[in-house]
Amino acid sequence: MEEKNIITFIDQNNHPVDYEILDIQEYNGNIYCVCYLADNSSTEVYIFRVEEVDDMHDRYVLEADDQITQAVFESFKKRNKDNFKFS
Amino acid sequence: MNGNGRDKMDKRIVALGDGTYGVEVYRGLNAPGLDFYEQAKKDLGIDLKDNPNYCLCSDGVEDDYGISESIYEEIIVYRIINLSDIITRVDEPLVMPEPIASEEMEEETKGKNQDMLDKLWGNAAKRREYKDRYERFISHLVERDGYSVIEDYPEKAQDEAFLQLTEFSYRLERLSRAQNGDHSKYLEAIRLYRCTGNMPKDENGKEYTESALIDLLMRQDEEYIATNNYAYNQHQTTHQNLKTLGKHGEKGAYYPLREIVEENEKTGRKKFNAKALALDVVSVPMNAFVFLLNHTKKPIYSFVGTAVVAPIQDLIFRSKQSAASVYKSLATHRYQARKDIFEQLMDMALVIENIEREKKGEPPLNPNTFGYALKKAFVPRFQALSRAKEGNIIIASAKAIEIEESAKDHERAKKQQQTLGIALVARKKELMDALTELDLVWQTEKDPSKRQHIEYIQEQIRKKLKDVDLCIQANNDQPVPGVVQTDPISLSIHEEANRSNITRVVSGVATAARVGAISYLGPKISKWIQEQVGETTIKLPDKVVEERHVIPEKVEVKRSALENLSIGEAYDKSDKVIDYYAHGAGSQVAAPTRPYFRGVDFVWEGKEYSGVCLDNWGNYQYATMHLGRNPESSDKLFDVLAHVYSETTHQPMTGKDIIDQIVNSSDPETAAKKFSEGVRFWIDYDGDTSKVAEGWVEAKDMLVDFVTKTSEHVEIVKKVIEGDTVMIPLLQCRKVVDPRILSAVIALSGGEFVDLYDLLRRTRSKTEMQKQGLVGRVLKPFEKATDKPLQQRQTDNVYGFTGTRRGDYDSSYNEEDFTPDTPHKTR
Numbered sequence: 001m002e003e004k005n006i007i008t009f010i011d012q013n014n015h016p017v018d019y020e021i022l023d024i025q026e027y028n029g030n031i032y033c034v035c036y037l038a039d040n041s042s043t044e045v046y047i048f049r050v051e052e053v054d055d056m057h058d059r060y061v062l063e064a065d066d067q068i069t070q071a072v073f074e075s076f077k078k079r080n081k082d083n084f085k086f087s
Numbered sequence: 088m089n090g091n092g093r094d095k096m097d098k099r100i101v102a103l104g105d106g107t108y109g110v111e112v113y114r115g116l117n118a119p120g121l122d123f124y125e126q127a128k129k130d131l132g133i134d135l136k137d138n139p140n141y142c143l144c145s146d147g148v149e150d151d152y153g154i155s156e157s158i159y160e161e162i163i164v165y166r167i168i169n170l171s172d173i174i175t176r177v178d179e180p181l182v183m184p185e186p187i188a189s190e191e192m193e194e195e196t197k198g199k200n201q202d203m204l205d206k207l208w209g210n211a212a213k214r215r216e217y218k219d220r221y222e223r224f225i226s227h228l229v230e231r232d233g234y235s236v237i238e239d240y241p242e243k244a245q246d247e248a249f250l251q252l253t254e255f256s257y258r259l260e261r262l263s264r265a266q267n268g269d270h271s272k273y274l275e276a277i278r279l280y281r282c283t284g285n286m287p288k289d290e291n292g293k294e295y296t297e298s299a300l301i302d303l304l305m306r307q308d309e310e311y312i313a314t315n316n317y318a319y320n321q322h323q324t325t326h327q328n329l330k331t332l333g334k335h336g337e338k339g340a341y342y343p344l345r346e347i348v349e350e351n352e353k354t355g356r357k358k359f360n361a362k363a364l365a366l367d368v369v370s371v372p373m374n375a376f377v378f379l380l381n382h383t384k385k386p387i388y389s390f391v392g393t394a395v396v397a398p399i400q401d402l403i404f405r406s407k408q409s410a411a412s413v414y415k416s417l418a419t420h421r422y423q424a425r426k427d428i429f430e431q432l433m434d435m436a437l438v439i440e441n442i443e444r445e446k447k448g449e450p451p452l453n454p455n456t457f458g459y460a461l462k463k464a465f466v467p468r469f470q471a472l473s474r475a476k477e478g479n480i481i482i483a484s485a486k487a488i489e490i491e492e493s494a495k496d497h498e499r500a501k502k503q504q505q506t507l508g509i510a511l512v513a514r515k516k517e518l519m520d521a522l523t524e525l526d527l528v529w530q531t532e533k534d535p536s537k538r539q540h541i542e543y544i545q546e547q548i549r550k551k552l553k554d555v556d557l558c559i560q561a562n563n564d565q566p567v568p569g570v571v572q573t574d575p576i577s578l579s580i581h582e583e584a585n586r587s588n589i590t591r592v593v594s595g596v597a598t599a600a601r602v603g604a605i606s607y608l609g610p611k612i613s614k615w616i617q618e619q620v621g622e623t624t625i626k627l628p629d630k631v632v633e634e635r636h637v638i639p640e641k642v643e644v645k646r647s648a649l650e651n652l653s654i655g656e657a658y659d660k661s662d663k664v665i666d667y668y669a670h671g672a673g674s675q676v677a678a679p680t681r682p683y684f685r686g687v688d689f690v691w692e693g694k695e696y697s698g699v700c701l702d703n704w705g706n707y708q709y710a711t712m713h714l715g716r717n718p719e720s721s722d723k724l725f726d727v728l729a730h731v732y733s734e735t736t737h738q739p740m741t742g743k744d745i746i747d748q749i750v751n752s753s754d755p756e757t758a759a760k761k762f763s764e765g766v767r768f769w770i771d772y773d774g775d776t777s778k779v780a781e782g783w784v785e786a787k788d789m790l791v792d793f794v795t796k797t798s799e800h801v802e803i804v805k806k807v808i809e810g811d812t813v814m815i816p817l818l819q820c821r822k823v824v825d826p827r828i829l830s831a832v833i834a835l836s837g838g839e840f841v842d843l844y845d846l847l848r849r850t851r852s853k854t855e856m857q858k859q860g861l862v863g864r865v866l867k868p869f870e871k872a873t874d875k876p877l878q879q880r881q882t883d884n885v886y887g888f889t890g891t892r893r894g895d896y897d898s899s900y901n902e903e904d905f906t907p908d909t910p911h912k913t914r
Contacts, residue, residue, distance in 0.1 A: 007615055009607030017607060024464065024612070031612060036593075043594040046605070050612050058612050062605035066598060073596040086593050 006038050009060055019046065023076050027068065033060060034076045047072050100531035101144075101165060108528045109142050109165025117145075117160045127164065135164060142167055168528055173521050174544060199490040203573040207421070207483055220246045236260045255311070257565075262308040265301070273301045275561035282558040283507065422471050424576045425478030429467035486575035504562060511559045518552045 009017045018038035022045060025032050031050040036042075047069050048060035063069045077086055099111040113131055117123040127135050135141050142165040205213045224246045227238045237243065237256045247256060261272035277300055280286045286294040287303070295303065437459075441451040453459070471478055522545060529541045599605070609615075 007609060009609040011607055021615075033612065042597070043592050044597040045593055045595075046597045046602075048605075048607070052611075053608065056611060057608055058610065060607045060609050062597070062599045062602070064599040064604065066600070069596055069598055077593075 007033075007035070025072055025075055027072050027075070032063065032068075032072045034072065045073070045076070047076075100168075100527045102531065103142060103165070103167065107170075108168040108531065109144075110168055110524060110527060111163055112141075112166045113164035115162050115164070117162050123162055131164075140167055141165065168524055170528075170540070170544060173525065174547070176517070176521070196491045196494045199494060199573050200487055203486050203490060203575050204483065206574040207479070207486075207576065217250070220249050224250055236263065258308040258311050262305060265305055270301055272564075273304050275557065275564065276304060277301070278554065278558055279507075279561050279565070282511070282554065420576050420580065421479055421482070422475075424482050424580045425471035425475060426467045427580060428478055428481055429470040429474070430463065432470075433463055433467060482575050486573070490573060504565060507562050508559065511555055511562060515552065515555045515559070518548050518555065522548050522552070 006018050007021050009019060011017050019033075019035035020038050021033050021035050023034040025034070033048045033050060035046045035048060037046070047063045049063045049068075051059040051061060053059050063072070101109045101111075103109045113127060115123050115127055115130075124134070124136050127133070133141070135143060144163045144165065145160050202213075220242075223240075223242065224237065227240050227243070229236060229238045237247075237259070264270070264272055274297075277286075277297060280300075287300060288294050289299075434454075437452060437454055444451050454463075525541055525545050525548070529538055529545070532538050532541060
């Protein structure tokens, strides 16, 4: 596993959570990160919308809009059709 | 012997006085009608007239090197033996003749190219052959007399050649012997260094001591063995992979070479346990397997590609599909390699773009932006797919150059070895002749003290002779440097591809409706991306051209000459030059416009060169020089000039003299006046070489219109032809780690692989680069380019440099354009 793709988030309880960033996309003016849980406890990807907080931090919010989620995921699938096995 | 010389004679020795002796080499008759000298010259091939190495005697009586006038006189010719001369001669270093040049490497190169292509495209038959040969080779790794060696077996030579392990075998044995206290192989190498006067020196320029040199060579051997043995490399890869298994994985049975050595030192076992090294490859996957059985509670597939790396997965599941090895490069590995290339291309494109912008006076693009980082993170991945064919060709082309170079290096080394062998044998003969002569002298000499002295000299010669014998033996034993491994995809890329997520499964997307709202605080995504991709291979300064001393000069050229002019051609074809600028002591000095005035300024290898030539003036050329910021630096020009004379006094001038006349002016105006009015000097100009000063000729030759590379830097001389003007070359230095970037640029922009070989060869040898013209070999493409995307892009290429247009590196891509990574059809 290449560490360079790992990003560490801080959850609401101040616990670090590691994700592996698989892709970053711009969609409708927002930036989305397509992530994999770094501990591989799931084979699903998580799509986070990136929101600016301050000069040092961004907030990563799981996209709640299913339409956007699907659009980003479809794009991710196209872009990475040779990189992943999509089941 | 014909004529009046005698056919055979006993070698008679006579004492000639002054500590010299004479060995009789010839007898002839001096008589009316006979020309003794002519006959002797015919018989001996030596002109004896006034020859200080020979003494001519009449009837055994010395005749002061001349011939008496007596009739029918027999002349005896003695070759003079001078003991001190012999001593000097014996102590002289070995004179190495020039090695025989060899350029006939086509067949070997073809073979290596094919081998490379077999590896690139995964030739199954070759893969099986490799496996069989490797297993056979390693099965003959035995311990003999306490050291590891590949024992002889009938197919050993062929296996070594196929596996490219000849040098490996030699070094393994040499190192292994040394670790058991037998340093003889290293001593042989050192003896060769001494014999040829090539003892390596340390960083202070002092010759290494014997023990220090042995240590150094042993370290080099360790490194070589560790990096040139595929089995070991795989082993190392596996070790790295094991780390992904966490603490349990790292406890795996792993014995890297260095640890073996250290362990041996600790335990006192002085054995280089290469066999354990080879066998250990087996124990590693077993360890991984046991770990998985004991620790995983999840389906194993979820670990594959992340926690479980592909090679181990391969071994566990006996899969034949996911891991690459020699002769088994998968499409995904080629993809990885292409991605690597296109990443570097992006950097190069930015450099080119910024040069363009700078020329137009526009601010350079800043790579340290989120947009660029984002682009860099993803665009190469798309290009690796959409431009797959080009990428594959680039990879193969770049490797082909390495192969060709390596094959030539290999051949040169062989020739060098042969040449040394010839020189050593000649030396041996020389010493043996000296011994024979001294023996004759010793037999003649009656004086005991002189005989003792002769014996001493003989003893010294015998020692030398022994040394030479050992050198001959060592030279015969030395392996020539191995050729490069021909896998065009580097091991690191294989590793990366193996580790990459190609085997990972994405089962779907986690929706907020199902997993709930999640929100995290994290680092700025822009900074995070920059951290990932910021450490690029190319350092891009904010301002592309910071240290230019001279405003680009515009040289008018005739419209008919607006093709790919070299710098030299541009100068030769132009009939006037205007606006020569120079910086002196912080002030700008403008020379007046004058016809036939030519100027250039450029930096080469850290030195600033410049020269301005006026029209022919007899055998001389007028020239002036560029004034650097630091006047002291201006004398760099004189490094390439033969003689400089004052125009008025016709006396030699130094750089300082000239600088004083120009720079030490009180103000720029005065300086400019002096500059224009008559601070002139002569350049001693030899011949009529394209009517420029000698230094200028050299300087011109040093300019390359293209790209050159040192080990760390790429220097780009950019020449732009714009309308009717030619811009003076602009030199850039950018750090690039992979020479493939160069071939990539060329291949993408040039439309053909023209000069690829030549240009990359320039990266190897500055000297060669300086000597050779730009027109190099045409490297044949690996496939018949029926489609011509490259040529199309070239079209109206107006760039003297590479002709790369901005559009070539455009980040846009069309998913519909993705080209499947189809097998290459060149074989």
